[in-house]
Amino acid sequence: MTSSDAFTGENFRRGGFLDRADRYTRAAEFVAAARELWDSWTPDGTPRPFARTGRHFTIDGEFGVPRPPQGHPVVIQAGDCDEGREFAASTADVIFTRHGSLEAGRAFYADVKRRLARYGRAPGELKIMPGVTLALGDTPADAREKAAEIRRQQVSPQTAILTLEQVWGVDLSGYDPDGPLPDIAPDPGSQLVQGRVRHGDPPAVAAKWRALSEEKGLSIRQTVIEATGRQSFIGTPEAVAAEMAESSPPTPPTASSSYPI
Known part of the structure; x- marks a missing residue:
């Protein structure tokens, strides 16, 4: 790294x-x-x-x-x-x-x-x-509720703003994390994003996040939660086991269909 x-x-x-x-x-x-x-x-x-x-x-x-x-x-x-x-x-x-x-x-x-x-x-x-992340529950609803709470705890309001600053390249500390995304264009040449590897194309990432936010009516924090989450397996133990098996590569693996977990 x-x-x-x-x-x-x-x-x-x-x-x-x-x-x-x-x-x-x-x-x-x-x-x-x-x-x-x-x-x-x-x-x-x-x-x-x-x-x-x-x-x-x-x-x-x-x-x-x-x-x-x-x-x-x-x-x-x-x-x-x-x-x-x-x-x-x-x-x-x-x-x-x-x-x-x-x-x-x-x-x-x-x-x-x-x-x-x-x-x-x-x-x-x-x-x-x-x-990957796992969220297990006795019922699918229990698992979804647990997964949502885990993500809320992982992305605090402050973390949401800091993550957004890495994309926009400007100080966004004055923005409400529970409000809409900034209506300003990102600055990929800013010192805030120099050297960053997380987002290789800030303008493209910003456009993608803005579209996601507008489509689902998400706040800054909600957008960061949804856009930065890794693949999650959410459900009952039996359902998660079946989904993980589907995600495992065939034998032998092929470049197009495999993604071992």
Whole structure:
């Protein structure tokens, strides 16, 4: 996961944040350097001197951590933007993702699997781990009520405004989270959205959210709750089990119909 803002970046030596293209260039160099470090130990368990000079990292010395039995630890990437998908296809073992529907998840699955061929990788070399939520109840109505309450607790009024600011790129603290969406255009060049990976195309996301809000008569908070939710399985245990089975890939999986959970 690449750092998405200067606040997060202050936890690391470099500080600040990079533009999206530079972030993934740095991430690729980081993974390449890490792999070289893991490989710097001899098969008999002896560390060897290591030196690497790159645009972002200059390292020399001996790697003090023994090589793991499997050679390299599992590399997991999380992110849904185009650059993140490409980065996962080029170097990751697992990609974590979240989508609001099975159809969106299947489209993501097919897109990521198609990218693997560019790097000489087989479809099975990248595993996809989607994030889902479960809300179980004795009846479907009980489960729906529980799911709605969980989402209300996850998206507070303050969180709704902050999430909207990441899309609009302007200070929206004066807006009522229980009121309508802003009637102003988003500013994708704003410092509020620089470096963000959550919304790769703020104007398109804003248009989509506005259409959703107008169609269903949703407030800011209600729109954020509905637009940002991951795929949810809501119902009785039996119904959820059946739906999860439907979402699992066939054997062998196909790029168009699979979305393993």
